[in-house]
Amino acid sequence: MSVFHRLPSEARAALDLEKGERVLTFAAADEGHVVATDLALHLPGGVRVPYEEIDRASWDEHGLLTVVTTKQRRHHARVPEPRNVPEALRERVNATIVVSKHVDLPGRGGVRLVARRKPGGDVVGWTFLYDEGLDPEDPGLRALAEQALEGVRRSMGV
Known part of the structure; x- marks a missing residue:
């Protein structure tokens, strides 16, 4: 059964x-x-x-x-x-985790970049998990994280 x-x-x-x-x-x-x-x-x-x-x-x-x-x-x-x-x-x-990489952001702390996929599927998106105390709404911080993401995507081919 x-x-x-x-x-x-x-x-x-x-x-x-x-x-x-x-x-x-x-x-x-x-x-x-x-x-x-x-x-x-x-x-x-x-x-x-x-x-x-x-x-x-x-x-x-x-x-x-x-x-x-x-x-x-x-x-x-x-x-x-x-x-x-x-x-x-x-x-x-x-x-579901394809890539999980912590990246230091200059003078700010860091962010964990996580690529996920549906079970058995393609990558559905990236998640930014900022270090404790960082404001994810800060546009400057978000721009640094986006730059870091582009570097990770190029280096990992994802």
């Missing part, structure tokens, strides 16, 4: 899967289920977060899952027994 069919019926009914999307693993949450598929993490309340949009995820000692997207949106779910979800989540997010 597939993992999808082992999901409780209410969890199956709540999933909005893309055509061909496969369930890898799941765990019960306080308000539904957390489901890891081959393309995205599905959270209670119908929240679907594609892996290429996840910057980081963590569980605390109370079973609270926190997912932070590349646009700094935060999602939470309490998952008392996460089963295999953390491993699947880590593997799938890491598989």
Whole structure:
């Protein structure tokens, strides 16, 4: 029997899967289920977060899952027994990263440049993750980061 069919019926009914999307693993949450598929993490309340949009995820000692997207949106779910979800989540997010390189910005600190792709697809974009204390809205800082990105793209062929 597939993992999808082992999901409780209410969890199956709540999933909005893309055509061909496969369930890898799941765990019960306080308000539904957390489901890891081959393309995205599905959270209670119908929240679907594609892996290429996840910057980081963590569980605390109370079973609270926190997912932070590349646009700094935060999602939470309490998952008392996460089963295999953390491993699947880590593997799938890491598989989306094509390049991750920290670059120093002259006299300013630095920025991590991250190229991501959809699972099995082409690069969908670059994310700028600035060092703590730097203002990502600063146009001068953004211009330096864009220059650094062009250098990384040339050197890595991405």
